[in-house]
Amino acid sequence: MSLLINEIFYSIQGESSFAGYPCVFIRLTGCNLRCSYCDTRYAFDAGHESTIRSIIDRVSSFKCRLVEITGGEPLFQGKTPALIKQLLDLGYNVLLETNGSMDVGKTDNRCIRIMDIKCPSSGEAEQNDLANIGKLTFKDEIKFVIGDRDDFLYARKMLRMINKGSHVAQISFSPVSGQLLPSTLASWMLKDGIKARLNLQIHKIIWPSDKQGV
Numbered sequence: 001m002s003l004l005i006n007e008i009f010y011s012i013q014g015e016s017s018f019a020g021y022p023c024v025f026i027r028l029t030g031c032n033l034r035c036s037y038c039d040t041r042y043a044f045d046a047g048h049e050s051t052i053r054s055i056i057d058r059v060s061s062f063k064c065r066l067v068e069i070t071g072g073e074p075l076f077q078g079k080t081p082a083l084i085k086q087l088l089d090l091g092y093n094v095l096l097e098t099n100g101s102m103d104v105g106k107t108d109n110r111c112i113r114i115m116d117i118k119c120p121s122s123g124e125a126e127q128n129d130l131a132n133i134g135k136l137t138f139k140d141e142i143k144f145v146i147g148d149r150d151d152f153l154y155a156r157k158m159l160r161m162i163n164k165g166s167h168v169a170q171i172s173f174s175p176v177s178g179q180l181l182p183s184t185l186a187s188w189m190l191k192d193g194i195k196a197r198l199n200l201q202i203h204k205i206i207w208p209s210d211k212q213g214v
């Protein structure tokens with residue numbers, strides 16, 4: 001059983017409630033969306049076939065028990081749930097970074113899903129599968145990537161809906177890098193008493209150029 005892999009690397013987790021922890025990243029090839037601010041376009045097509053066995057061998061070489069499956073969009077490949085399950089069965093703590101447009105219910109409930117809800121400036125908000133919100137559990141997380149004031153108002157409205165029907169571990173608001181100042185988003189959040197976490201991409205602070213870890 002094999003998947004198309006763009007890269008596997010060891011770095012510091014830059015986002016989510018796991019920010020700051022060493023983590024092995026498995027970046028899968030392919031995505032069904034084309035967000036305006038995407039910073040991983042290189043993963044849309046480039047990749048090599050790898051068996052689950054060889055992926056796990058590479059992951060185990062890093063001596064790290066935290067693994068993130070990312071992309072692209074990991075659920076774009078049908079074998080991704082099998083990879084997640086095998087990593088979980090081996091005792092890894094598995095994070096799944098997903099864009100919110102594909103069925104998160106296909107994945108093992110032991111994995112921690114960090115799900116985007118796309119805002120209007122991404123150009124992909126109509127692709128949100130809002131039924132996913134009800135499939136998340138108390139350990140999963142939701143992330144809004146916010147590029148402007150309209151995005152903030154959209155996220156604020158969605159937050160009210162989520163708080164009524166879901167109990168996720170964390171909801172975060174993240175400014176689009178180079179487009180919205182963190183201080184601007186912070187001031188909007190404070191003014192409106194937003195019950196979410198301001199999320200900054202700390203890997204871009206550690207490695208401001210194209211370096212991303214080892």
Ligand code: SF4
Binds near residue numbers: 039
């Ligand atoms: S979902 Fe992620 S990988 Fe896909 S286009 Fe949007 S930002 Fe890029």
